[in-house]
Amino acid sequence: MAASTTETKEQILTVAERLFAEHGFTGTTLRNVVSEARVNLAAVNYHFGSKEELFRAVVARFARPVVERELRLLSELKSGSELPSIEALLRAVVQPSLEILSEGEDTRLVRAKFMGRCRTEPEPIQSIAYAEFAVATEMFLDMFQRVLPEQPRSQLGWKFDLVISALVRVLMEAGKPYALLKTTRPEDIEAATQQLVAFLSPGMRT
């Protein structure tokens, strides 16, 4: 046998992402993962070391591109001659996460759900995902502070937290009949982005 190393690892990562998304960390067993991935049980510990490190690997694989895109959008906003609008800033927060939905074929809804799940896992699992986004979060908060200097930092703190909370909820509910995001067609994603930004921006401004 001995299929290429990356093939087995990717297979495990993909299945684990879906099961973690659906059943959470403690609700997912390595035996379920390897059974669906059609690899041997020992392969997980061989390639990743432990269940928790497998989770870290799943988080890293999907979070890195999102954070990268967030920071790129943010630096574009910064390089402009004038301060961005609340709407533009919120769009930079929301768009990268929603756009991952237009990527894979059948994996996209899983991605969204996994990201949502990360934020609601009990500690210490939650911190693993939090750490990946911490830098971007802080930079966005700094930018909001510049755009809304009259609001105290603490207030912007909980408001931004609620913004992320709404984004995560949209991701987790994506695909359900009454959700904001019903399909993954690019025009639906764009429409949902606009509606979400419109829903959140007046509250940020208050």
Place this chain on the structure above:
Amino acid sequence: MAASTTETKEQILTVAERLFAEHGFTGTTLRNVVSEARVNLAAVNYHFGSKEELFRAVVARFARPVVERELRLLSELKSGSELPSIEALLRAVVQPSLEILSEGEDTRLVRAKFMGRCRTEPEPIQSIAYAEFAVATEMFLDMFQRVLPEQPRSQLGWKFDLVISALVRVLMEAGKPYALLKTTRPEDIEAATQQLVAFLSPGMRT
């Protein structure tokens, strides 16, 4: 021994509520519960039947009073001569949940966290809590539809979902240093209620 029946049951419910809140359903073991509650392992299955039915009992104990209060506030709004404002309606949604924080002594933050946890548990656990609130949710949605007749029902649907999402987030973060709700003093709760309503209402109106 043989302490009064209700004493043992209440003891189990209280400890279980905290552990479920902190570690989720699958992350909580009955052995942890009975150890902290200082009762025998078999007592759980004797009094409640199973782990899942214990969870149901915890949900029912805290959800019933909240729903009752929600419906009372809602019927007060309905009995008025004119349609309520968005702010008044949102307050009726948010207030009962936030007010449970002013009840117990050390149990209040646990209550809040448990309610938040319920909403983020993987299925089929999530449905248990959802069922307790389903009737009130539907009635609130009907009322929003009457106040905002120009918005399609589907739009009100996801907006209301995001409102609950924000409420739950506030409850789960309560007590943390940068949270909206830092203490459980009545005046802090009232202030947080006002700020949350102010943050959400313009988005509902759009």
Place this chain on the structure above:
DNA sequence: TTTTCTGTCAAACGTCCGTTTTAATATTAA
């Protein structure tokens, strides 16, 4: 070829899980 390294596999490790059983004990009612 021989050797070395990498990856796979079946099997087993010890531990903890939810639940059940069996016996003893306290409470209640006759």
Place this chain on the structure above:
DNA sequence: TTAATATTAAAACGGACGTTTGACAGAAAA
């Protein structure tokens, strides 16, 4: 006091968990 019932207690049930082991096969290097 006695019989019936309700509750506690200790122990064990079978099963599932994450992890480790050691034998084995293919590829790469010598």
